[in-house]
Amino acid sequence: MQKTLSKAARGRAVMVWDAPTRLFHWLLVALIVVSWITGDSGGDALRYHFWSGYAILTLVLFRIAWGFVGGAHARFASFVRGWAGARAHLRALRRPGPSDELGHNAIGGWMIVAMLAVLLVQTTTGLFADDDIVTTGPLGDLVSGATRSRLTTIHKYNFELIEILAAIHIAAVLAYLVIKRDNLIGAMITGRKRIAAGAGDRALDAARAHPALAAAVLAGAAAAVAGIVGLLPYLAR
Numbered sequence: 305m306q307k308t309l310s311k312a313a314r315g316r317a318v319m320v321w322d323a324p325t326r327l328f329h330w331l332l333v334a335l336i337v338v339s340w341i342t343g344d345s346g347g348d349a350l351r352y353h354f355w356s357g358y359a360i361l362t363l364v365l366f367r368i369a370w371g372f373v374g375g376a377h378a379r380f381a382s383f384v385r386g387w388a389g390a391r392a393h394l395r396a397l398r399r400p401g402p403s404d405e406l407g408h409n410a411i412g413g414w415m416i417v418a419m420l421a422v423l424l425v426q427t428t429t430g431l432f433a434d435d436d437i438v439t440t441g442p443l444g445d446l447v448s449g450a451t452r453s454r455l456t457t458i459h460k461y462n463f464e465l466i467e468i469l470a471a472i473h474i475a476a477v478l479a480y481l482v483i484k485r486d487n488l489i490g491a492m493i494t495g496r497k498r499i500a501a502g503a504g505d506r507a508l509d510a511a512r513a514h515p516a517l518a519a520a521v522l523a524g525a526a527a528a529v530a531g532i533v534g535l536l537p538y539l540a541r
Contacts, residue, residue: 321377325367335360336466339353358533361427429455429459432451432455433456443532446536
């Protein structure tokens with residue numbers, strides 16, 4: 305039976321994830337589920353599938369921008385690291401107790417980049433997708449039938465890649481819970497993450513983010529998607 309960790313080994317909880325990052329995460333989870341259900345249902349549900357796709361594209365554009373101007377640990381510069389960092393994290397993962405990673409670890413950072421990339425592919429190809437019956441994406445008429453067919457195929461198989469990445473992400477979260485006794489799900493709800501004792505002094509202010517800045521970035525992302533979906537087809541006529 306595994307020994308109970310000492311108070312020092314359990315570490316302490318500090319505020320790490322800013323509110324916009326947490327809202328992005330859970331809204332994205334919900335919208336991916338909606339897109340999955342409505343995409344499989346077909347028919348009238350495809351209308352909601354497109355709306356969900358527009359919302360996901362808005363969130364992805366927001367998160368990319370937030371990766372440069374958001375809270376300290378939401379920024380790509382804080383978690384996109386090289387192979388040496390990934391190997392160090394794998395070694396640390398085998399040890400029980402919280403790590404001294406204040407934000408995303410090196411492997412988790414690349415998972416985020418990969419997920420944003422495949423979601424960007426998924427949503428942009430969906431703008432051109434054609435179900436060969438009555439439904440075509442808002443930009444479908446801007447390309448040839450052959451191009452539309454290729455993009456639809458990419459849209460279909462890319463979702464399987466999203467499912468694989470999501471499964472890996474869930475497995476990693478469970479591994480952290482079992483091996484490290486670190487509840488990352490709770491951390492993404494409350495913003496507070498348990499880290500090794502003494503490692504969090506510089507993290508105390510990391511979750512502070514300006515609500516007005518987040519709102520402005522989100523509004524910009526929504527305006528960009530609205531322009532792509534509504535204005536671009538009109539200008540192309």
